[in-house]
Amino acid sequence: xxxxxAVVVLWSTGSQAMDFEQRHAEALLQRMCSRCxxxxxxxxxxxxxxxxxxxxxxxxLYDPDFMQRLQDGYSSIxxxxxxxxxxRDDAEAVVNYLRAIQExxxxx
Numbered sequence: 670x671x672x673x674x675a676v677v678v679l680w681s682t683g684s685q686a687m688d689f690e691q692r693h694a695e696a697l698l699q700r701m702c703s704r705c706x707x708x709x710x711x712x713x714x715x716x717x718x719x720x721x722x723x724x725x726x727x728x729x730l731y732d733p734d735f736m737q738r739l740q741d742g743y744s745s746i747x748x749x750x751x752x753x754x755x756x757r758d759d760a761e762a763v764v765n766y767l768r769a770i771q772e773x774x775x776x777x
Contacts, residue, residue, distance in 0.1 A: 694759070694766035698722065701753055710770045723770045730768050736760045
């Protein structure tokens with residue numbers, strides 16, 4: 670019984686930590702990006718050419734350099750998007766959040 674309790678406590682603690690990390694990342698993106706992008710699991714982007722973050726896809730989110738680019742200063746090819754820099758922990762939280770909210774890919 671003590672082993673089961675330990676597993677439940679560890680699972681609960683990990684779950685709460687992930688919830689905090691995701692809420693923190695969502696708040697960062699809300700503050701920095703929501704002027705143009707839909708940053709959550711639903712909604713449309715205020716700027717019609719800015720993709721909703723839930724549709725970024727695997728090419729971006731699983732690119733091994735994506736997290737580093739967030740830390741170094743992420744910028745876009747279009748001139749209206751400002752450059753954003755995240756600390757290591759924030760960059761990791763943002764990538765984990767973005768991966769968690771992705772819509773399933775539709776078959777082609």
